[in-house]
Amino acid sequence: MRYAKLMLVLLGFAATLCAADPFVGTWKMNPAKTKFKVGVAPKEQTVTIAEVGSDYNVKVVGLAADGSNFSLSYSVPTAGGTGKFLEGAPYDGITGKRRQAAEREMSYTKGGKVVYTTHSKLSADGNTLSVHSKGLNPLGKDVDATITYDKQH
8 A cells, every 4th residue: 555655656756747837847959950031140148947836937038140139028928918028129019829739939029010020839759959940039020930949958
């Protein structure tokens, strides 16, 4: 009986780990796999995603191509919906959509008009995040790019 209870506890713990949101974690840009059709890639970029209640808290920090530092953070519902900027945003609003468990879209607005979009997709193993970005990025530059991030463990 004692071992049966232990097994139930361990199974419950394993189920909790399996249910963890795959987007949550720290992601570092992989320059070798990042492709820019329009615009210039940053020298480095890290995205940290934390789940706080029913929201994602997202922080993006990096070093722009010109060597300047940048930082942006926002909160958006994990199930999709209207979020809010917490720091460094040149936008008026942000809205997220959950397409599938491993796929999300974000729309950034300024003056009521969508000026920047991102489509994020996780790899099957959950270790690579590909983000297609198009429009006016947070640095005010036109971009059309696919940025690839590796999950940091």
